[in-house]
Amino acid sequence: MSQAQGNNAGTHSSTLPLHIPSGINYECTGCGKCCSGWSVPMTETDYERISAIDWEKRKDKFVGRNLFRELPEQDQKNGPYTHSIRVGDDGFCPFLVDNLCFIHASFESKTKPTICQLFPYCFNETPSGYYASISFVSVGAVKNAGRALTEQTDYMEQKLGEFKALYPDHHPNWSAIEFVKQMPMTWDEYLGHEAKIFEFLAERGQPLKERIARASIYLNNFYRKQRGVAEVDPSPPAELFGPQGREKNKLKKDDIRLLSTLHKLYFPLKQVTRGDNNFSATAFMLDGFRKAVLAPLSGKPTLRLATVHGTYSLDQLLAMPLDESGEIEDMLYRYLFSRIFGKLYFGAGYGQLSLIAGFHHLIAVYALIKLQARAIALGRGESQVSESDLVACLRQVEKRLGDSSLDGYGAAVFELFFQSKDRCFRFLANS
Numbered sequence: 001m002s003q004a005q006g007n008n009a010g011t012h013s014s015t016l017p018l019h020i021p022s023g024i025n026y027e028c029t030g031c032g033k034c035c036s037g038w039s040v041p042m043t044e045t046d047y048e049r050i051s052a053i054d055w056e057k058r059k060d061k062f063v064g065r066n067l068f069r070e071l072p073e074q075d076q077k078n079g080p081y082t083h084s085i086r087v088g089d090d091g092f093c094p095f096l097v098d099n100l101c102f103i104h105a106s107f108e109s110k111t112k113p114t115i116c117q118l119f120p121y122c123f124n125e126t127p128s129g130y131y132a133s134i135s136f137v138s139v140g141a142v143k144n145a146g147r148a149l150t151e152q153t154d155y156m157e158q159k160l161g162e163f164k165a166l167y168p169d170h171h172p173n174w175s176a177i178e179f180v181k182q183m184p185m186t187w188d189e190y191l192g193h194e195a196k197i198f199e200f201l202a203e204r205g206q207p208l209k210e211r212i213a214r215a216s217i218y219l220n221n222f223y224r225k226q227r228g229v230a231e232v233d234p235s236p237p238a239e240l241f242g243p244q245g246r247e248k249n250k251l252k253k254d255d256i257r258l259l260s261t262l263h264k265l266y267f268p269l270k271q272v273t274r275g276d277n278n279f280s281a282t283a284f285m286l287d288g289f290r291k292a293v294l295a296p297l298s299g300k301p302t303l304r305l306a307t308v309h310g311t312y313s314l315d316q317l318l319a320m321p322l323d324e325s326g327e328i329e330d331m332l333y334r335y336l337f338s339r340i341f342g343k344l345y346f347g348a349g350y351g352q353l354s355l356i357a358g359f360h361h362l363i364a365v366y367a368l369i370k371l372q373a374r375a376i377a378l379g380r381g382e383s384q385v386s387e388s389d390l391v392a393c394l395r396q397v398e399k400r401l402g403d404s405s406l407d408g409y410g411a412a413v414f415e416l417f418f419q420s421k422d423r424c425f426r427f428l429a430n431s
Contacts, residue, residue: 036090
């Protein structure tokens with residue numbers, strides 16, 4: 001069974017089957033890193049269960065601690081959660097003790113907050129069934145640790161049941177999906193395009209960026225065919241990946257502005273919470289107007305990415321070796337595969353974007369992950385990008401994509417700027 005096919009694990013009372021991706025493994029590595037950077041949300045039942053325990057009698061670190069907080073009324077309206085666990089001064093959940101959950105260790109898994117019991121399993125309801133994926137916030141997911149998900153079908157069915165109980169009203173609207181804006185497509189038509197994308201990505205004998213480019217060309221050619229326009233060569237331009245690739249595919253002003261904006265959103269310099277720092281269409285367009293007016297005074301635009309270690313130019317970043325083969329390539333491939341298999345990049349899965357805009361946005365994310373990994377390696381004074389650098393980037397971008405949202409105005413800007421395959425080729429050549 002190919003990775004793209006996945007495994008149909010069974011049918012539920014709703015008659016929708018569960019689809020489990022092949023080639024994706026998961027097992028908790030016990031690193032404790034998943035328990036940092038956010039306030040764990042709790043349902044009312046979670047709060048009553050956990051707050052009823054006298055934690056001060058169980059460990060000195062809890063003495064005098066205010067462990068929980070009530071969520072603002074607006075947050076309670078937007079989901080099943082009413083409270084959250086307060087993050088400690090170190091950024092970790094206070095119940096994390098020696099890299100293990102103290103709640104779980106003291107009682108059992110079912111005592112933990114419901115979201116912790118479900119994490120990192122994700123499920124997305126579509127017209128053809130529920131598609132399972134694993135959140136790349138988890139180190140175990142990024143490293144593909146443990147047994148194949150297809151060997152854990154009973155457990156996956158159990159987790160889907162927990163997901164349905166937690167989100168009984170989770171029924172995404174896939175009725176108006178589009179290939180590009182103003183070009184509707186049926187769900188079966190989408191599945192056909194997805195199969196072709198997976199077919200290109202699975203050609204492991206070619207560099208990953210070339211496989212990505214081939215998938216983009218396929219989508220572009222389908223669009224051209226529908227418009228009665230001659231198709232282009234299905235193979236990416238030879239110079240795209242050669243030594244002269246950057247010279248022949250220089251980033252343009254809007255490319256730089258788009259990458260810079262998305263980098264600030266997906267790799268913020270300080271910790272942000274859910275809903276903070278979403279893409280602002282108004283700010284993005286005003287920034288474009290301002291730069292157009294000031295262009296004669298500001299000189300030639302260049303891409304510079306700011307990190308906690310410093311600000312680096314594109315030349316500095318691309319001078320840092322990144323061996324996109326072996327495990328590094330596998331991690332990048334699995335990330336793209338998981339977002340696509342889980343339907344988390346277009347339509348109801350992400351801002352109601354069209355297929356082309358959603359896929360091309362995913363290409364921009366791929367490019368930024370590689371650039372950020374180089375920046376981390378530079379900041380650490382290393383001679384090349386390591387697997388740990390990439391793990392950090394994948395975890396961070398996954399969390400930001402999960403925490404942020406794209407409103408209608410933002411989606412309109414994405415549709416405008418992510419329709420061009422040539423822009424995506426420039427992203428690929430400069431990453």
